[in-house]
Amino acid sequence: MKLSVHLIRLLFVCFALTGVARAGLTIDITQGVDGASPIAVVPFGWQGPSMNAPQDIAQIISDNLQRSGLFAPLSRSDMLSRPQTGEQVNYRDWRLLGTPSLVIGRLSAAGDQFKIQFQLFDVNRGAQLVGYSFTAPEKDLRRIAHQISDIIYETLTGEKGAFNTRLTYITSKHWQSNNTRWYTLFVSDSDGHDQRMVIRSKEPIMSPAWSPDGRKLAYVSFEQRRPMIYVQDVFTAQRERVSAFKGINGAPAWSPDGTRLAMSLSKDGNSELYIMHVASGKLQRLTHHRGIDTEPSWSPDGRNLVFTSDRGGRPQIYKIPVHGGKPKRLTFEGRYNAKPSYSPDGKRIVMVNGENGNFRIAVLELETGIMQILTKSRLDESPSFAPNGSMIIYATEYLNRGVLAAVSVDGRVQQRIALDEDGDAREPVWGPFLTVNKR
């Protein structure tokens, strides 16, 4: 009897990324940049057996560029012409409309593969800036659209795009019908589409962390009635419990080379930082203090960890070399600073800053020591940089629900990311750059 109750309680389901896709998140700009750069993304031409193309590639690109806050795509109804090839482009039309950048393209079916071509033009100079051709099966067309968005973004801004990336996040949903709460770890594309379940459990799940190659997630699950760390391959759904010591097994963070996990364990009395070599399970202890030491994050060069510690009386951010040593305190502004995470270039640290009962996302410039608070609500947490360093995704509360949001590093662009179903969303983590499709 006890066993069966236990089994039901521990019931959870793993799905590989090949599972059923659903709409996941809807991302809206809540604040844009003045003077976002106008751009026209003309509907792609289509040649194939069906009436309509299987994906509206131009719309995906246009939505991506708009969400970045840096571009203002021209409405389709305002277009004077809809060129599909370079010869059909009449630069005068686009100069009249005041769109300095123009994207056109074509999609054609060839057996079960599709050929996707696109060109980006500088309207004022009357010249092509970049143009590529891809071949992909239907299931990868959205991904191709994200790759094209990345190329356009990088060509026009000089910064690498982060559209062809994934997010992970956790939802908590209460089912009225049978009075149960389910915790689910999801992965979706960076635009919130193609949501896939990674793990679902009746016991809490927390602290997901992407491996640097974007293949694995480490996370904390309470399915054994206490927090333990698991690593799961997001493609095969194979998973392994990597840390199940007495007490807390929490806050996993992958080293930049993907061989080690920093974590917080309380097996030796209270929360201390450790580094585990994943393949061997070998542990190295880093901190020795009766305060809480947790939430480690690796510097991009792999040499240091920043972490949360209340060794000074309140939670603040400290830095420690990965080979051990004396922790150095980094934050002095604010009563509560926690959950630090390095920017991809290693020059900044994003964190949760608590002051006057409000918890907000703040960025510390390491060279100058200047701290900037980026958000205005009161329960913001779990900030995570996009791999190109342009945006920070985080969790917040909106209309009494847990939702996700994103803010540009300069605070000027803000997005709200709503879950397309009931429940609370939390703990978003932006995944690494995905390798380009080579099929």
Add this chain to the structure above:
Amino acid sequence: MRALTKALAILIPVAMLWGCSTTPTTTDDDMTAGAETGAETMSSDVQTGAIGMGDVDSGVEVGGVEGMGGFVGDPLQDPASLLSMRTVYFDFDKSEIRSDARDIIEAHARYLSGNPSTRIVVEGHADERGTREYNLGLGERRAKSVQQIMTLLGVSSSQIEMVSYGEERPAAMGHDEDAWALNRRVEFIY
């Protein structure tokens, strides 16, 4: 002796019934009110409690047999006992035991030291403010403060299992001080 055995033969099943019939009711109430922990925690409460009831020691010591005229059964089931209070609360970002929690912790400690075969899970929780992993540490620190007092009062550390849920299992779902005050807590799960 024979009479005692007879009395026990009646009392133990009665006590077990108590364990089975009352606790699920509590679960329902608590769940609809959204005021206590999730169904999982409550059902584990039921399980361990039921096993405790089958324990002859606890059956004998209590109530009816000696004709005290008071509550008959395990004091853990006595709604008038401090033992019926299974939660103590904390201040924000604090793990110090508040004065209003002392008596409750002491009552549980007395019961446990008198029933050395009974085990308890001391569950630490935090409110949603601040970061999740830090709150996991904070929940553990709260559980530890309770455990330390209990050990000082003679409870064997082997009787106490500590677990922290951080802010992951709120007792109240709101996003205001009323809810937070209910969520900064340690629960005793028998």
